[in-house]
Amino acid sequence: MPLTFTLDPSVSPDLRDGILDLWTEVTNEGGAVGFVAPATREEIRPELVRHFVAMAEGRARLLVGHDEDGRVAATAFLTLNTHRLMTHWLWLYTVMVHPRHQGRGYGRDLLAAAEDAARGMNGIEAVRLTCRGGLGLERFYASCGYKEVGRVPGAIRVAPGDERDDVIMLLPLT
Template structure:
């Protein structure tokens, strides 16, 4: 069953808790979404609050994918670039599919929905994102039409002695 995607849903306690649970579960399953396991929803809360503040200020948009039971199954945040010479592209952050839904094509569906959401923004011509090297994520993004446009070796320290590349990917929307 495909996910039902919604852009800028009302942030209710149910949605907030769903986002926190997804983020913690994705992190604990080894997802490269800003944390290293083990992590709890409470540890994730300050980062989610930052995204929610950016949403309230109109700088960020939330894309949520709901499963057949209306549980949060996938998310991504689209953030406008505020530099006056770079407003023609957006950042895509915190791209996640719940571990129980991985392997069903929902990641591709999420990226396609994010591209549609970005196309709906006036003047946006591309999406940029960064991903953590060492997990094969760049191959997934390339298979979805993104191109690697930059790499900083060892920029992400997952643990002492475990440094990963920070990889920048670009998807032209034209």
């Protein structure tokens, strides 16, 4: 069954806990979502709070996908630029699909829903994201229409002696 996506859901304790569980499980299965395994909910919680603050201040929007059982299965945060010369594009952060749902096309569905959300926002002409090199993520994003527009070699230190490229991807909407 496909996921059900909601843009700007009400933040409840169940949603908060669902995102924390998702983020922890994705990280601990090797996902490149800002942490390195092993990670705990307590380590991830402050970053989620930062996202929620940005939402409360109107700087970010949450796209969440629920599975057929109503569990949080996917997320992406659409974050507006605050720099006056860059307000025509937004950032896509914390793009993740629960490991139990991977391989079903839900990642593509999530990106399509994020693109639709961005197209519905006044003045947004492109979506930008970064991804960790060495995992093939740039090939996945390219297959969804994103173009690699830059790369910073060794910018992400996963562990001592294990540096990965920070790959910059862009999806033009016009």
